[in-house]
Structure formats: structure tokens, C-alpha cells
Amino acid sequence: MVRLIPSDEPLITTLLWTVLLSVPFAALLAIRDWQPLSWSGVGWVLASTLFNLGYQGCAIAAYKRAHASQIALAEYSGLVFVTLAGIIGFHEIPDWWTLAGIALIIGPMLIRKKNTGTAKEIPPAPAFIKE
Incomplete structure (x- = not known):
């Protein structure tokens, strides 16, 4: 968007x-x-x-x-820090559903990042999206 x-x-x-x-x-x-x-x-x-x-x-x-794929991992890693803040600041221990959700969101990005090694060339955006 x-x-x-x-x-x-x-x-x-x-x-x-x-x-x-x-x-x-x-x-x-x-x-x-x-x-x-x-x-x-x-x-x-x-x-x-x-x-x-x-x-x-x-x-x-x-x-x-930057392209969204370059920012997504950093943005979604915020889930980990928010969870840690909840544990440290509010003594809220996440349940297994929360941990599974975090793993499902961040896990595939970590695997993809590991498998791709270096960033690939991003194809140009369609004309109606270009800045």
C-alpha cells in the first residue's frame, strides 16, 4: 500500500x-x-x-x-521483542499457541533468508505503482 x-x-x-x-x-x-x-x-x-x-x-x-521483502523480517521480528517485553515487564508467560504463531510467522522467513543467501534482483514494479 x-x-x-x-x-x-x-x-x-x-x-x-x-x-x-x-x-x-x-x-x-x-x-x-x-x-x-x-x-x-x-x-x-x-x-x-x-x-x-x-x-x-x-x-x-x-x-x-525499500522493497517490502527487505523490511518484513525486521518488522515481524518485533513479535519476539513484544513477547519478551510482556514476559519481563508484565510477567505474562506466552502460551503454546502464541509461540506457535510466532514460529509460523518468523520461521519461514528465516528459512527463506538462509536458503537464498544473498538478495536477488527485484523485478521492476508495474508502471502504475512506481514512485
């Missing part, structure tokens, strides 16, 4: 559209179980939003500069 973003569109514009389009869906999901937020809760929401925007900005910039 990032390849469809015009190359001259500023990153902040892409992030703005992402937020504006996702807020109504998040609001629909939150209405049913809404509870008033404390000020510390507002702080956590703001911190989470800033980190999320930082991640999205980095991901969009990376996908604009």
Missing part, C-alpha cells in the same frame, strides 16, 4: 490520514466499554500514541525506500 503513496507526499500527511481514518473505528469499538480516564490514563494514551506514530512514520519511510 505504501507504494501507492505519491513520492512527493510528506510523511506527516500520510500519518495524519492514518490517524483520521482510524479514530472513528477505534471510537466505535470503545463506545461499548467506555470508562472515564484518569489523568494518568490520559498520559498513557498520549505516550502510546506518540510511540505508535513514531513506529508508523519509520515504517512508512522504510517501505518508501
